[in-house]
Amino acid sequence: MTLTRNTAIEIIRRLPEARHIRHAVFDFDGTLSLIREGWQAIMIPMMIEILKQAPEHEGEAEIGRIVRDFVTQLTGKQTIFQMIRLAEEVEKRGGKAEDPSAYKDEYHKRLLARIQYRLDGLRSGSIQPEEYRVPGALSVLEALKERDVRCYLASGTDEVYVLDEANLLGLTPYFEGIYGAQDDYMNFSKRIVIQRIIRENNLGGPEFAGFGDGFVEIEDTKSVGGIAVGVASNEETREGIDEWKRSRLIEAGVDLIIPDFRVTAELIPLLFSQK
Secondary structure, eight states: OOOOEETEEOOOOOOSOOOOOOOEEOOTTTTBBBBBTEEEEEEEHHHHHHTTSSSSSSOOOHHHHHHHHHHHHBBBOOHHHHHHHHHHHHHHTTOOOHHHHHHHHHHHHHHHHHHHHHHHHHOOOOOOOOBBBOTHHHHHHHHHHHHHOOOEEEEEEEEEHHHHHHHHHGGGOOOOOEEESSSGGGGOOOOHHHHHHHTTTTHHHGGGEEEESSSHHHHHHHTTOEEEEEEETTTSSSSSSSHHHHHHHHHOOOSSEESSSSGGGHHHHTTTTOO
């Protein structure tokens, strides 16, 4: 694969000659929001801990590899799907799995213990929203708004949390719709949201763009012929590329990779045909 670099933008696949983005879907966590930064450090150890209790478990290193693989593969889907997979892995090893919703509740409890101070600080004003937005997030949303692009937010995190956290970060006014995980998880997915936008607005592929840092939203964007922008954000340092994310985004079929939205001035012209 030949990779071409344009400033901090990595062009993985040549874009269609005719392109004019009219609608765009953004992932939330890791793409626009850093509130839940570090979630993998909660989910993966919890799953390893649970699988080690199964009678026929492998060594810790091998369990860790298995868990990281399926968590990565399912990142972007609703959290419940990662927990369904955990339950299946417990049963494979001779254990008696709990209901996936119980695993999800335990994960949320542990995650909220990690991030509660962030939520409290944003609510009280002691933490400014910019501290937990992916750098340049507002600039790209403003630039797309100026070009009359209609934007939507779709997340695998429960919708009640996404609505709250998007509001805390000052992102809500930029979106035509904000969608998150539902209890009726079989009737919600990013792919369903994307396909509805395409159908209702009679879009051709190059009129649609998807922005995300995970496998699922990139695959879903490419499935409708859209332009997929991978945000390989280093959530911990807020600088540069996360190479782990980058490799997964390339595997998913991404067109462009950016470190964050500080490259908006260079990115926007790539999304629209030059006249």
